[in-house]
Amino acid sequence: MADRPSTARLAIDIGGTFTDVVLELADGRRVTEKLLTTYAHPGEAVLSGIDEVMQRAGSRPGDVGLIIHGTTLATNALIERSGATTALLTTRGHRDALEMAHEDRFEQYDINIDRPAPLVPRYLRLPVSERLDRDGNVLIELDETSVMDAVPILDEHEVESVAIGYLHAFVNPQHEQRTAELLREARPDLSITLASEVCPEIREFERLSTACANAYVRPLMARYLERLDGELKERGFACPFLMMTSGGGLTTLATAAKFPIRLVESGPAGGAILSQYVAREAGFERLLSFDMGGTTAKLCLLDDFEPLMSRSFEVDRVYRFKKGSGLPVRIPVIEMVEIGAGGGSIASIDKLGRIQVGPESAGSEPGPAAYGLGGERPTVTDADVHLGRIHAPKFAGGSLQLDADAASKFIEQGVAEVLGADADTGAFGISEVVDENMTAAARAHAAEFGLDLGQRDMIAFGGAGPLHAARLGEKLGVNRILIPTGAGVGSAIGFLLATVAYEVVRSRQQSLRDLDHSLVNELMATMHAEALDVVRQGSPTGELVETRQAYMRYVGQGHEIAVDLPVEIYDESHKDVFRDAFEAAYTRLYGRTISGVEIEALSWTLTLTAPAQDVPGEVRAPAETAAPKSVAKQSLFDPVLADRLDVPVYLRDDLEPGVHVDGPALITEDQTTTVVTSTFAASIDARGNILLTRKGISDDD
Secondary structure, eight states, rough: OOTOOOHHEEEEEEOOOOOEEEOTTSOEEEEEEEEEEEETTTTTHHHHHHHHHHHTTOGGGGGGGHHHHHHHHHHHHHHHTOOOOOEEETTTTOOHHHHHHTTTOTTTTTTTOOOOOOOOOOOGEEEEEOOOTSSSSSSEEOOOHHHOOOOOOOOHHTOEEEEOOTTTTOOOOHHHHHHHHHHHHHHHTTTTHHHHHHHSSSSSHHHHHHHHHHHHHHHHHHHHHHHHHHHHHHHTOOEEEEOOTSSEEEEEEHHHHHOOGGGGTTHHHHHHHHHHHHHHTTTTOOEEEEEEEESSSSEEEEEEEOOOSSSSSSSSSSSSTTTSSSEEEOOOOOOOOOOOOOETEEEEEOTSEEEEEEEOOTTTOOOGGGGGOOSSSSSSSHHHHHHHHHHHHGGGTTOOOOHHHHHHHHHHIIIIOOOOOOOHHHHHHHHHHHHHHHHHHHHHHHTTTOOOOOTTTTEEESSSHHHHHHHHHHHHHEOOOOOOOOOOGGHHHHHHHEEEEEEEEEEEEGGGGOOOOOHHHHHHHHHHHHHHHHHHHHSSSSSEEEEEEEEEEEEEEEEEEEEEEEESSOOHHHHHHHHHHHHHHHHHHSSOOOTTTEEEEEEEEEEEEEEOOOOOOOOOOSSSSOOOSEEEEEEEEETTTTEEEEEEEEEEOOOOOOOESSSSSSEESSEEEEEEEEEEEEEEEETTEEEEEETOOOOOO
């Protein structure tokens, strides 16, 4: 942090297949390690990785001033339905709100339309007699007897976690708070989530869904974080331990354990932050961020160096790319699309004789067949190994010996023989399908937000990202692709670039015509205090930056837009200030305003952000003699030429700034390999990044 500028920092990213650990030393050097994720206790891989990087750097636990952690454990628990047995206590008459959802059809013409089943089954959605009106006034007092009547049902079904969500409690949480007191007195070991704390916003379905999701993963995450924190302290790490959030900020361990739902996209958020940082350095204003790991691929759009932000996210979409087909959660999140297209994604042949890839993944246990750990189903990684895209001696820093024969064998058995093709064709088919899936995801994501992919640059990272970046770029028409230093552990490096930040939201419906500025000032003061308490735990000193937004709409509209507000004390004149801000934001989105219609604000947000960490970086002038030297030749199947070629293999660490590599070629490093297809040429910039440029394209294009 700012008061410990000379200490090292650790970043940890747990994915579905690999766990990445990065130690950043005081001089900016980074020591990295990539290990297979250990499912029984994910902390085992974390601790092994920490031991390895500390030993290689010659560092001691006392040298580390900060540990930052991001993980997909909460996301995986929601998708795999491996969380706690959870109950929901809700207002009598509203127990079916979770299942009714919005009563709409996200796929209009599918008569067999399906949705994810609610995390809480109906027999554990328990009604409680109470009622508040929309302003938080008590219409029916809380019937404490109906709360206590739920306790035997919780015992019968061995419920471990409870969500409490009452109608309009986001305005007045007293009934939820009293219910929690009664349950804690009766069953002290229960994990309890209040909807008024985890999602104090209007819209009942989203609020209940978020509260149930938080309750569902909370015991799992709390146990994991408590255990890992204890194990780190036993090893002598006494520094702050912060968690990456889905919105791109850092928060304390206590807050993360209380609201683990805010961690669901923490790993991918680190990748988006890395993309933002590298884009600023490279001057890439319109960008596609491409992060492909062992289990999933994540794509994010950035304009003017800023990623899209959202206050909603869907987990476990039943229909790929279909908004409305997943479990909604209301949390601050960096907007991106994530699909089951990673190195471990399993390939198969469907009933129509087509290659299907993902979303099922081989993970790390047993992993792809090429890992030699018992995997017998062909995966994307097996296809990459067979096609010659991975330089085996450098894979995972040499810690994992690849079995190329096993990869080829199971591609032949599972894909090629079924299609009546050879192994090269089968492997190429797997690769093409996964690349087409990612291309379709990028296009659908851009279309959903009214953006285009034309003339965008790309940043690619993750263990499998640089392997597929050039081919994906060819399909999307990308002319420049940047592979940052440390690309194989890119999300973990992104954690080190994040700032301590926390966002608080409250719903209070206000018409601008009758704006109660005293209420808004009181609300902002309360939100500031809540955010300050969290941020100061992670960043005790330094000036904080406060930002405010209101989610506003024309009266009668179904959805709101985010409007930036000034940070000051509001008075009567701010009616016009808020109106002007809304109309400016509305015009940017829709090109016009609507006259004669009143404007209202539904929700208000306040974010406090700590000072950014200074990141030392080395900038080197291009070498006078930039003649690359290869370390080997390798047979590579080039997708453009559809043929095998013997191509040079270069070690990334040996390439100086100014070096030019003509494709096809391979540039390998410990955690990944960059495939330079015949369409692209590669060069090394002053910061050590690999820049792939489409041949025949000048710098001005």
